Amino acid sequence: MSTTAPALELRSLSKHYRKRGGAVAALENVSTTLEPERIYGLLGRNGAGKSTLMALATAQAFPTSGEALVFGHAAYEHRPTLAKICFVKESQKYPDDFEVRHALHSASLAFPHWDEDFARSLTQELRLPTDRRIKKLSRGQLSAVGIIIGLASRAELTFFDEPYLGLDAVARQVFYDRLLEDFAEHPRTIVLSSHLIDEVADVLEHVLLLEDGELVLDAPADEVRGGVTTLHGSTAAVLEAAGALPVLARKDLGPVTQLTVRGRFEGAALAAAEAQGIGIEPATLQQTIVFLTRAGERAEL
Numbered sequence: 670m671s672t673t674a675p676a677l678e679l680r681s682l683s684k685h686y687r688k689r690g691g692a693v694a695a696l697e698n699v700s701t702t703l704e705p706e707r708i709y710g711l712l713g714r715n716g717a718g719k720s721t722l723m724a725l726a727t728a729q730a731f732p733t734s735g736e737a738l739v740f741g742h743a744a745y746e747h748r749p750t751l752a753k754i755c756f757v758k759e760s761q762k763y764p765d766d767f768e769v770r771h772a773l774h775s776a777s778l779a780f781p782h783w784d785e786d787f788a789r790s791l792t793q794e795l796r797l798p799t800d801r802r803i804k805k806l807s808r809g810q811l812s813a814v815g816i817i818i819g820l821a822s823r824a825e826l827t828f829f830d831e832p833y834l835g836l837d838a839v840a841r842q843v844f845y846d847r848l849l850e851d852f853a854e855h856p857r858t859i860v861l862s863s864h865l866i867d868e869v870a871d872v873l874e875h876v877l878l879l880e881d882g883e884l885v886l887d888a889p890a891d892e893v894r895g896g897v898t899t900l901h902g903s904t905a906a907v908l909e910a911a912g913a914l915p916v917l918a919r920k921d922l923g924p925v926t927q928l929t930v931r932g933r934f935e936g937a938a939l940a941a942a943e944a945q946g947i948g949i950e951p952a953t954l955q956q957t958i959v960f961l962t963r964a965g966e967r968a969e970l
């Protein structure tokens with residue numbers, strides 16, 4: 670699977686949908702580069718443009734302007750490139766009479782790196798009835814079909830658009846565990862869109878955050894994680910420890926203040942703050958993202 674081209678390169682990608690009285694900018698001038706063999710989180714609130722970005726990258730929709738290159742090619746005009754892409758989405762359509770086994774068989778023919786044993790073991794682990802019609806599956810079982818296809822396809826560029834809808838906690842954990850194990854043995858580029866940021870946080874290596882169609886954060890997950898800290902203690906001590914760090918939120922309760930700042934507390938700064946009796950709590954990835962989007966911060970951490 671070695672190649673020097675980026676797995677995905679978006680160049681000033683925009684998608685506008687026409688609507689009565691104007692247009693909706695589902696995606697606005699998005700540029701970024703996704704390296705091969707990494708796991709990306711595509712995050713953002715409802716309507717932020719996540720599904721649109723995936724549809725454009727996989728040639729299931731055409732951009733209004735700009736381009737999306739997959740391993741150096743526009744996917745829609747290049748069959749070998751299409752064979753490298755797997756897009757798992759809720760709205761996947763299957764023929765009416767298709768059973769689970771038919772969907773898996775079709776996938777085995779479509780994806781050159783398909784691993785039948787892996788598909789079989791995932792099917793058992795997720796307790797998916799292979800002889801049931803897709804139409805009759807529960808919401809979670811339908812998600813399981815997508816997860817099995819997404820993982821067993823071992824496509825060089827795999828998109829999972831909210832792949833866990835309806836899945837119970839055990840099945841979701843099976844997904845994250847198998848994803849990480851299989852990725853370690855067969856590295857490829859995975860783009861995972863999700864609302865459950867803290868749940869997927871440990872899986873992600875890089876975070877892409879969309880807000881109203883714009884890419885507002887494009888950074889390694891480790892840089893984002895812990896980039897926001899909450900301090901709790903006597904007001905004077907907290908303000909002194911925070912120094913000039915940008916304040917994102919402040920709550921005063923009598924002589925005590927809870928201050929959320931953009932910055933990290935490590936080493937000497939952490940020891941000094943703790944010596945003053947200040948409680949230090951790094952924000953989770955989800956909290957960090959909520960604070961940053963609320964604060965209108967842009968892609969610099």
Ligand SMILES: Nc1ncnc2c1ncn2[C@@H]1O[C@H](COP(=O)(O)OP(=O)(O)OP(=O)(O)O)[C@@H](O)[C@H]1O
Pocket residue numbers: 686687693694695713714715716717718719720721722
């Ligand atoms: N076919 C369409 N026609 C008109 N507007 C559309 C169409 N598809 C998407 N949109 C609009 O484009 C914007 C982005 O939608 P998109 O589905 O990409 O968001 P999303 O981040 O995937 O949302 P969610 O998390 O709710 O699935 C939304 O405002 C949506 O209403």
